[in-house]
Amino acid sequence: MVVTEKKLIEVQPLGGFDQPLTYSTEEDQFKKIQVGSLVQIPLGKRKVIGIVWSFEGKSFKEPTLIRKILAIIQQAPVLTADLMKLASWISNYYSCSIESCIEAMIPASIREGMKPKSRRLIYLAANYQELLVGLKKAPAQTRVVSFLKKENRPTFISKVLESTKTTSATINSLLQKGVISEKKEIVERVAYEDEFLDSAEQVDQSIKLTDEQNIAVEEICRDLDTYKFKTRLLSGVTGSGKTEVYFEAMQQALNQKGSVLFLVPEVALAPQTVSRLRARFDSEKVVVWHSHLSAGERVDAWRSLINQEAKIVVGARSAIFAPLQHLRLIIVDEEHESSYKQEDTPRYHARDVAVVRAKMTSAVCVLGSATPSLESINNVEKGKYGLSRLSKRVDNRELPLVHLVDMRREADKTKNLPILSQQLVEALRDRIANREQSILFLNRRGFNTTMLCPDCGHVEQCKDCSIALTYHRTDGYLRCHLCGFRKPAPKSCNECKSFDLKKKGHGTQRIEDLVASLLPKRAQIRRVDADIMTKKNLFRETLSDFRKGKIDVLVGTQMIAKGLDFPKVTLVGVVDADLPLRMEDFRASERAFQMLVQVSGRAGRGNRAGEVFIQTYAPHSPSIQFARKCDLKGFLEEELEMRKEFNYPPYRHLIRHLFRGRSEAKVEYYTSEWAKLLEKQNLQDLTVKGPAPAPLEKIKGFYRYHFFYFTSSVSTALKQLKEIRAQFPLDPELHDILDVDAQQIS
Numbered sequence: 001m002v003v004t005e006k007k008l009i010e011v012q013p014l015g016g017f018d019q020p021l022t023y024s025t026e027e028d029q030f031k032k033i034q035v036g037s038l039v040q041i042p043l044g045k046r047k048v049i050g051i052v053w054s055f056e057g058k059s060f061k062e063p064t065l066i067r068k069i070l071a072i073i074q075q076a077p078v079l080t081a082d083l084m085k086l087a088s089w090i091s092n093y094y095s096c097s098i099e100s101c102i103e104a105m106i107p108a109s110i111r112e113g114m115k116p117k118s119r120r121l122i123y124l125a126a127n128y129q130e131l132l133v134g135l136k137k138a139p140a141q142t143r144v145v146s147f148l149k150k151e152n153r154p155t156f157i158s159k160v161l162e163s164t165k166t167t168s169a170t171i172n173s174l175l176q177k178g179v180i181s182e183k184k185e186i187v188e189r190v191a192y193e194d195e196f197l198d199s200a201e202q203v204d205q206s207i208k209l210t211d212e213q214n215i216a217v218e219e220i221c222r223d224l225d226t227y228k229f230k231t232r233l234l235s236g237v238t239g240s241g242k243t244e245v246y247f248e249a250m251q252q253a254l255n256q257k258g259s260v261l262f263l264v265p266e267v268a269l270a271p272q273t274v275s276r277l278r279a280r281f282d283s284e285k286v287v288v289w290h291s292h293l294s295a296g297e298r299v300d301a302w303r304s305l306i307n308q309e310a311k312i313v314v315g316a317r318s319a320i321f322a323p324l325q326h327l328r329l330i331i332v333d334e335e336h337e338s339s340y341k342q343e344d345t346p347r348y349h350a351r352d353v354a355v356v357r358a359k360m361t362s363a364v365c366v367l368g369s370a371t372p373s374l375e376s377i378n379n380v381e382k383g384k385y386g387l388s389r390l391s392k393r394v395d396n397r398e399l400p401l402v403h404l405v406d407m408r409r410e411a412d413k414t415k416n417l418p419i420l421s422q423q424l425v426e427a428l429r430d431r432i433a434n435r436e437q438s439i440l441f442l443n444r445r446g447f448n449t450t451m452l453c454p455d456c457g458h459v460e461q462c463k464d465c466s467i468a469l470t471y472h473r474t475d476g477y478l479r480c481h482l483c484g485f486r487k488p489a490p491k492s493c494n495e496c497k498s499f500d501l502k503k504k505g506h507g508t509q510r511i512e513d514l515v516a517s518l519l520p521k522r523a524q525i526r527r528v529d530a531d532i533m534t535k536k537n538l539f540r541e542t543l544s545d546f547r548k549g550k551i552d553v554l555v556g557t558q559m560i561a562k563g564l565d566f567p568k569v570t571l572v573g574v575v576d577a578d579l580p581l582r583m584e585d586f587r588a589s590e591r592a593f594q595m596l597v598q599v600s601g602r603a604g605r606g607n608r609a610g611e612v613f614i615q616t617y618a619p620h621s622p623s624i625q626f627a628r629k630c631d632l633k634g635f636l637e638e639e640l641e642m643r644k645e646f647n648y649p650p651y652r653h654l655i656r657h658l659f660r661g662r663s664e665a666k667v668e669y670y671t672s673e674w675a676k677l678l679e680k681q682n683l684q685d686l687t688v689k690g691p692a693p694a695p696l697e698k699i700k701g702f703y704r705y706h707f708f709y710f711t712s713s714v715s716t717a718l719k720q721l722k723e724i725r726a727q728f729p730l731d732p733e734l735h736d737i738l739d740v741d742a743q744q745i746s
């Protein structure tokens, strides 16, 4: 009898266990598997699928008790080694299960073992002539044979059937006789193949880089040439040509036989980027990776990356998990966008994961923005990130002229809160007359419950947290959603004593109708908002129509503020600039500033100068003033000072702890118990704020209360919190969840 040696391996089960487990394999099995292979394993009484996690199986059990893997399902790894390391990191840092990370990494269609789509090809067998006897009586079969002879290579069955006007019965009969043979070939589905060709024309191949662009390119290439991990912030004003810099850097990474990951903040921006990339790197295969791909497209994209056929991936947040091999460069465009943070488990931030993945693969990460996040600025100041700057628009194009429209005066005129100012309407009419394009920008819907004084623009704030207080209709109180502070809502403005406190907000639909009624009939007006985004192609089509000049005025929410490059737009109107400022979030000023600079940046990108109108009730607020002058430095200085004073991010990490349940009494009771328990602890490096009702206090019948923890070390904070939480018996009807580096605090 041959005694085969047993090897121990670690396998991460998919389905129900959140830690890799040790299994044994036979020697010959062991030789076949790789880290990342799929295997079938016993788990309790079930048989489940697992991913081979490492060859370092450790066991505290008797060797005889270690269970054997049942079968190898797929030898080829389903995840690259760095992604597996990344899954472990994410599960630790964001306090979620490894399995939820794997689910985010491997598309469901792959997990379910979906095979790539293949098509049948037929060709003449080598000895076909010997077998031809008797075919004379079968003219259809003869036609097929002569057709294949002429083609002289394997041909798709569909083509043969069509060209020879035969049926599949004829083919089958020839196959049976052995006259022809068949093979299968995998067909590729290429997403976005022919789309946006209209926008490709604007890619000018003969672009000569500006001096600033050249310097930035040199700096990134130098980073790449060290073959060491490096993160660099590319801070460049809108229209400064950051994309050209990315492209040059990508060229260098490709020259190094490496691959490139290009992240954009919004799925809808992928086609624009893809068409520019395809025009520039025409010999390279560009893979699009995002959540709107069909299952088939996804499988193909996945396979071409695993096979290393494709070296460029473009996509939104989840593309950070594309299984690229030999990763050399990760670009995160518009790195400040909060859409990079996933608001579901696993609650990862794709920008931060990009930096970690780059580190794990000794790659270079470039974070680009006209309005960098305070987190990234802080990392530059600490020396963790390098910095490259583009301070001018290309061709010395002017930054747009920004007018502030003081809506308090407009309110005087009409005794109502007006939606569009006279100035903005005039400017719109002007553009229609000159056949130029305009964008009207509306803020995302706020929670609409803060109180604004239309006479002086004052908004009541919490003294301790420096965020807007929220009005609660039920009890008539103003509340702080960070610390829970509350006081009765004032009857008149605390600042100017006006009695006319109003709440305001307008939908995109209403604005669209209003604009239509104010402009000449022939003006083409279109709306882009969340409703439209849900229809797969409508948004892309709208953008394409706008680019072609079929639309005069585009009305929309924040999605039209991001990264779009429309050279014919000469007017941008911001309908309500104050909304972000009134939000119950300490990032309100940062969001307002970023939004205003970004939207303004959509104007005047072509040869004609742009004009921007910002309608505001708070023309003197710092973020609006700094945005008007596009003064990034001034804004950063002021905002960082505030953050430092309150010890907010980026100076400390923010962990949000959300409790929810159907019974408000229970949620209130358990959160106050949790607060008491925390108070008794000797917490290290952990400041607790709360409990407070969340700004969206009730969603789908669930009441929501939250805590905010501020800490300089996520891992020590989580360690303490988890230990205490383990001793806290929460009512089974309640759920709680931790959101590390929370962005949205609604």
Ligand code: ADP
Pocket: 202, 203, 204, 207, 208, 209, 210, 213, 236, 237, 238, 239, 240, 241, 242, 243, 244, 394, 395, 565, 605
């Ligand atoms: P950003 O992302 O910095 O806002 P883009 O990369 O979209 O700017 O560039 C804005 C426009 O300027 C694009 O149409 C681009 O083709 C063009 N462009 C970029 N670099 C140059 C250059 N060196 N010379 C002329 N045009 C350029």
Ligand code: ZN
Pocket: 453, 454, 455, 456, 457, 458, 493, 494, 495, 496, 497, 498
């Ligand atoms: Zn007032």
Ligand code: ZN
Pocket: 462, 463, 464, 465, 466, 480, 481, 482, 483, 484, 485
């Ligand atoms: Zn407060």
